[in-house]
Amino acid sequence: MNPEKIWLSSPHMGGNEQHYIEQAFKENWIAPLGPNVTGFEEDLQGYLGNNSHVSALSSGTAALHLGLIQLGVVAGDEVICQTFTFSASANPIVYLGATPVFVDSEEDTWNICPKALEKAILDRIENGKKPKAIIAVHLYGMPFRVDAIIAIAKKYDIPVLEDSAEALGSTYKKQKCGTFGTISVLSFNGNKIITTSGGGALVTKDEKVKQNTVFLATQARDQAPHYQHSQIGYNYRMSNICAGIGRGQMEVLEAHVAKRREMHHFYKHLFESISDVVLFKEPNSDFYSNHWLSAILLPDYTKREALRLAFEKENIETRPLWKPMHLQPVFKESPYYGNNIAESLFERGLCLPSGSNLTTLDKERITAVVRSFF
Known part of the structure; x- marks a missing residue:
């Protein structure tokens, strides 16, 4: 008989998650809104600092998708993406009908290579297609070369979508990962450093972007007494139950x-x-x-x-x-x-x-x- 399996990265509960879940049941907040959602967002904002505004969502992939939308990516655009990553970093580019342009790693951090990045940008511009965004990933929790990547992005006026799905708790020059991008993304999948069973978050320094993220994530319903929609929305908001798990996980x-x-x-x-x-x-x-x-x-x-x-x-x-x-x-x-x-x-x-x-x-x-x- 085989010994018990040792997993690569399994969920690890702290013990207080149940308290927040029971409170949700007691108050009948079984919905994609409620005190735990608000509380979890506030917990993350307090942890990240740097004037962060957080929207709790159903997955990190959903956060990437809504991030690209708010950076103006549309069908026919090109988006640079680190090639050495999980497919969820690249898939949302295709959701929007855009084309991913993949860039190699550098040897020290295994993350996006500044030299290859600039070469890609210059070549795409020469071909008449300036990239709309750069997706840079902190792989396995290791920060990418933030100063170099942000400097290149500013030089060519291209926003950075920071994929910090694996890097909550990591820092670069003592600043928290998840706070460097024009828009940043976190993941709380079951194998992450903390989990909400499934979930993610979009991080921004712009309160209006946060509010628009929540609007898009709740089917983009206009202000009206009836159901009215002027743009396409998504069912991407985190549930109050999952957020309760997240509140307990933030404690550990x-x-x-x-x-x-x-x-x-x-x-x-x-x-x-x-x-x-x-x-x-x-x-x-x-x-x-x-x-x-x-x-x-x-x-x-x-x-x-x-x-x-x-x-x-x-x-x-x-x-x-x-x-x-x-x-x-x-x-x-x-x-x-x-x-x-x-x-x-x-x-x-x-x-x-x-x-x-x-x-x-x-x-x-x-x-x-x-x-x-x-």
Whole structure:
């Protein structure tokens, strides 16, 4: 009989979530509005600071979609997107009939490469298509090179849609991720640093953008005694029940970040004498990662797969790094700029169990596989 499965990143309840849910049931707030929605947004605004205004939504993907809409993206436009990411970063571009233009990673942060980004912008402008927005991602909790990317965006007057779905609790030069973009996005999916079971948020410094986000997320109903709609809306608002889970999770966010970073240090110690393994880490003190997922690079694809299967045999979940978007069949016709850094990362990289709820026994099982393999 196999031992209990060790998951890559499973939900971790703090204990007080039930209180907020019970309160919602007691007051019959079983709807996409209510005290928990408002409270969760206020909790996030207080945590992020930097004059942030937050709209709680049904998913991070919904937040990306509404963000692109409010940045003026329409059918026929082009939007630059980091290629090394989850498909949810790119899919909303296509929802709007626009074309994603994929840009490679740089080696230190694994995030969007400033040099490749500027090359892409110049080439698209030369081809008569100035990009409408730049989607930059803080991958696995690691901040992208914020100063360099924002400087390029300002140089060409292109707004940045900051995908901070994996980076709540991370900082760049002591400023919270999720506060750098013209519009920023968070995710509270079940595997994230905190969860609402499913959910996300749009973050902005403009109160009017927040209000418009809520308007669009609640079917864009005009002010009238009857149901009247002057533009297309969406059913994207977070429910009061899910927001109740989020309120409880906010109480343990800092503790969860500390536990994830503790797992990173566990792996640092585990691999320090194994020359075949490179642990993904912050380039310097400007970067502070929540280490949502700890990840490693191996010499080649064969070794990566062999280690993944060794973990699988012991019922331990690991996962290859994201397959770049420009290699995905659905995006095969999209433009791409770079030097195949993301392809190399995908072939060699492996995400390791990183949950804030992993036990001493879990760590011992992970250690046993690594020592046996190497």
